[in-house]
Amino acid sequence: MREELIVAGFGGQGVMFTGTLLAQAAMLEGKFVTFFPAYGAEVRGGTANASVIISDEEIGSPLVSAPDTLIILNQPSLDRFHRKLKKEGQLVVNSTLVQPEALKNIVQGVSQVPASEIAEQLGNIRVANMVALGTYLKIKPVVKLSSVNEALATLLTGKKAGLQEINKKAIKAGYEFSK
Amino acid sequence: MKKLMKGNEALGEGAIKAGCAAYFGYPITPQNELTEYMSKRMLEEKRVFLQSESELAAINMVLGASAAGVKAMTSSSSPGISLKQEGLSYMAGCELPALIVNVQRGGPGLGNIAGSQADYFQATKGGGHGDYHLIVLAPSSVQEMFEMPAQAFALAEKYRNPVMILADGVVGQILEPMEEVKVDSTYHGDRSWVLDGCQGRAPRKIRSLLMEEGALEEHNIKLQKKYKVIKEQEQRCQKQNTEKADIILVAYGTSARVCYSAMLAARKKGLSVGLLRPLTLWPFPVKAIAELTGTAKAFLTVEMSAGQMVEDVKLAVNGRKPVHFYGRAGGGMPTEEEILKEIEKI
Structure with missing residues (x-):
């Protein structure tokens, strides 16, 4: 098993957290994993992206040039990354923030989830990233949901411990959305 | 148990576990997480963390701490490392052990903040003035970012020579699982040169200015002898x-x-x-x-x-x-x- 993934969105949408969470879950399952954040002039409101590689074997280069999966949280990220996706790749897109016509020329598998909308209904728009992650994990179970929940408990501690529940709910909602 | 860590932070923790007692630095991307990590962890450990007013100040603080026999380090990225070259030449001349970390970014000049390996010449061929060498280690994983500070301090103390860890923006920024293995934190080599107060003994001197007839040439011959031993014994791949x-x-x-x-x-x-x-x-x-x-x-x-x-x-x-x-x-x-x-x- 080898999965190469890029997560991209606005700064503040939790792109880095999504990637880190996935990496943490993969590590808990004993897999090899690398997380490489784009660390340019990314600021809240600008674009942010991160590359994650999960593998059963040792990972050389941590860079992802042709991802198996793209998790796209906003329109500018789709424009920037969709051409890099592998032919047989999978696109998970936050359809609340992406125009439907932008997807019409994409030949790869597209899974649209209104992540921001679902997150808002759950009471916290900031967990849209987790909704998209849930949808992704339904389509491609690269790690178990239980590992992701365990990873949440590791990453959200102290003052942030109270956020574990809403994140879990969001992941579940995204997972169940993708039937 | 494995832990997911960022390269820069793993290096900081590795240095702490290796017994680093003082960190001096000035922020620059892509190594900022290292400085930030030390600002928190060194205080937790009740050790010295100091954000200096410039890179020059930081390297000279390292020089002073090292002369006093303290395990000391600094870190920066390419343009900041260029600023430290004078201090590095002085430290090599004074034969002072210390750890210097360069998380390389693109150059020349201020360049950019992407990972790069364009400081190889500077790191391995001298960089500052005079006939000298740093010992240079090159990590390629988060695990090695954690383990190399202990190796660096051991080599620095054994040979009384500054050691550089030459990393790059990518290995500094990635997160990977790593094992917090036990690392060596003892002080290697003799301390008969350390400036720790001369009450009850003859004063010692550490200097790189040797004006007496033939003294500097003699000192250079001694340095070259040391470099020859290092070349014979410490090649690793x-x-x-x-x-x-x-x-x-x-x-x-x-x-x-x-x-x-x-x-x-x-x-x-x-x-x-x-x-x-x-x-x-x-x-x-x-x-x-x-x-x-x-x-x-x-x-x-x-x-x-x-x-x-x-x-x-x-x-x-x-x-x-x-x-x-x-x-x-x-x-x-x-x-x-x-x-x-x-x-x-x-």
Whole structure:
């Protein structure tokens, strides 16, 4: 098993957290994993992206040039990354923030989830990233949901411990959305 | 138990576990997480953390701490490391042990903040003025970012010489699982030179200004003798599939990771390719490379630079086999596919 993934969105949408969470879950399952954040002039409101590689074997280069999966949280990220996706790749897109016509020329598998909308209904728009992650994990179970929940408990501690529940709910909602 | 850690932070924790008692630094991307990590952890450990007013101040604080016998370090990225060169030359002249970390970014000038390996010449050939060498270590994983500070301090103290860890933006920024293995935190070597107060003994002097007739030449002869011993005893590298391989890739740090992927891809295609990864850039693993000139048909050096380490590979191969080069400068990064193409050209 080898999965190469890029997560991209606005700064503040939790792109880095999504990637880190996935990496943490993969590590808990004993897999090899690398997380490489784009660390340019990314600021809240600008674009942010991160590359994650999960593998059963040792990972050389941590860079992802042709991802198996793209998790796209906003329109500018789709424009920037969709051409890099592998032919047989999978696109998970936050359809609340992406125009439907932008997807019409994409030949790869597209899974649209209104992540921001679902997150808002759950009471916290900031967990849209987790909704998209849930949808992704339904389509491609690269790690178990239980590992992701365990990873949440590791990453959200102290003052942030109270956020574990809403994140879990969001992941579940995204997972169940993708039937 | 494994822990997911960022390269820069793993280096900080590794230095703390190695007994680093004082950190001096000034912020710069892509090594900021290291400075930030130390600002928190060094205080927790009740050790010294100081954000200096400049890079020059930081390196000279390291010089002072080291002269007082304290395990001290500083870190920066390329432009900041250029500013520290005067202090490094003085420390090499004074034979002071310390750890200097360079998380390289694109140059020349202020350049950019992407990962790069264009400071190889500066790190291994002197950098500052005078006939001197730093010992230079090159990590390529978060695990090595954690383990190398202890090795660096041990070498620094054993030889009374500043040691540089030459990392790059990529290995500094990635997160990977790593094991917090036990590292050596003892002080190596004698301390008969340390300036720790001369009550009840004759005063000691540490200086790099030697004006007496012949004194500086004599000092240089002594330094060169030391460098010769280091060259003989401390060459380190990792070899993968190099035995009987036709083509040997030579790369360090992040480039070596890309080469590892390219090597596996090439071997899948039936090509006989191995990888030699220097762990010490100075002393350069001349012996290991020279040994392979018997069996290898060609060498391919890959760097995130316009071609620097390739000169040392050529010196080690000494004309016995062709040495090729592939590199990307200015923060560009070679890809697995590009390296594979270069291999197939040979």
